[in-house]
Amino acid sequence: MNRSSQYDVVIIGAGMAGLAAGIRLAHFGKRVCIFERHNAPGGLNGFYSLAGRKYDVGLHAVTNFVRPEVKGTPLGKLLRQLRIDRSEFALCEQRCSAIRFGPDPGTELRFSNDPARLESAIAERFPAEIDGFRRLVARVRGHDDVALNSAFLSAREVVRTCIRDPLLEDMLFCPVMYYGSPTAGDMDFSQFVIMFKALFLEGFARPRDGVRVILRVLLDKYRRAGGERRMKCGVRRVLVRDGRATGVELDSGEEIVAAHVLSSIGSAETARLLAPPTADEANAVDRAPDAASGRLSFAETITILERQPAELGWGDDTIVFFNEGPRFDYRRPSAPVDVRSGVICFPNNFDYGDASLPEGVLRVTCLANPSFWIGRPPEAYAAAKREWYDAMQASALRHLPPLSGGLAAATRATDMFTPWTIQRYTGHLEGAIYGSPEKVRDGRTAVPNVYLCGTDQGFLGIIGAMLSGISMANFHILARS
């Protein structure tokens, strides 16, 4: 056996979690190699180029942003663990965000990276609920959200012990669910706490040049620490003998020997590598989804604008979470896209100082039905994209100040991605961005030296994904050797 293909640790997937785990392991002298099937790193937080422009895939905003003087939060832990100076991420803070529930004139809550702003908005609009809201915040702050063992607790039930008005309840759940919930309707309270802190008690920021700034820092740290990386090099099987993993087999058939395997690709996806489907199962079009795979996915439109959003009269909101209808209904829609609710993001509206982005950008994200999009023939797929692009814009525009002249006149270029795009480029089954509803907090799998990290381990958001890689590398590999 060639020594070059023997590793202490093989990591599957070069997303945020895999790269962060790789940095830790390589820094402490492990021979480690990351295998990535795609040609670009980033996974669910990657980027792509189209007609000379670079588009971020997952990233609206880096959540969990806190200023340097705030200690003991996920961002600070991450920077320390990876020996990254915070200036390297070049994070620029959001201006202001909003939750808008219709129908017109509707109810609006505005919030920023100062938690007092949301609190005063609630005191003003929901005066009878402000004491309950403060109780909820106290409960969230006191909750140990990173415990590696915790049973499911209904976040809806906990929130209802503090908040009685269903409108306010839904308005708080809307951003939290859109930015991280793998479950419909309700979510686990620990996951709610992670997201509530990340969004409302910490905040949003973004590097001016998008997610690739963060990826570049991670790749550079990993390379300098001595980590290896092989791109366009998928893992098709984890080799198991006598109940333990001995290594992995690549798409090419090449075998790699490893003492540990750390998989960032999801729990159902990893289970498939441990017991690959037979040829018949793989070819069956109507094969039932794996029990633990995720159910929720999204469509997103990207519109490049002739001018900055503020110049079009849209103000300087960074993110707008919107909903119309009596209740906020977060579940897999039966329609191709559920345009009743969604997220509008203006990447221009972070505080970049004097260096504004060269073009205006409008992004709109809505819940989508993977079984409609995945596997649709090319012509029908393209036609559906056109139809639903228009429907998503129309819905988003209802929640923005009116635009004189119409959106088409202000549009320079457009793109759209669907659950199919996500599945194709990230390998996450059904385009399930937030992964399985059942998180595996301790990262264990059916095989003792194969571990999960990333989305399905259960720390959410881009900072959470990196902390997941760090925690699992520490817990399963570094703390034991």
Added chain:
Amino acid sequence: MTQDEVKKIVLDIIADIAPDEDLSQLKPDVRLRDQMQLDSMDFLDIVMELRKRHGIEVPEADYLKLATLDSCGEYLAPKFAALAAKG
């Protein structure tokens, strides 16, 4: 190696792990985590950097002996001495 030299080694490690902390006012006889934000992940890092940089092993049962700078000096100095003696 003297206890003061060992404390300097530990301080250097903490400075690399937590560059956002001011270490100039640390009291050697007060628990480190009472004077700055150091969590269990950071303590694990101190242990692992001691192993990586100096070949010093600290078993998990002894982690409490790293609570203050003084206790680090007392606990680690004999380990550095033993390592030096082995040459």
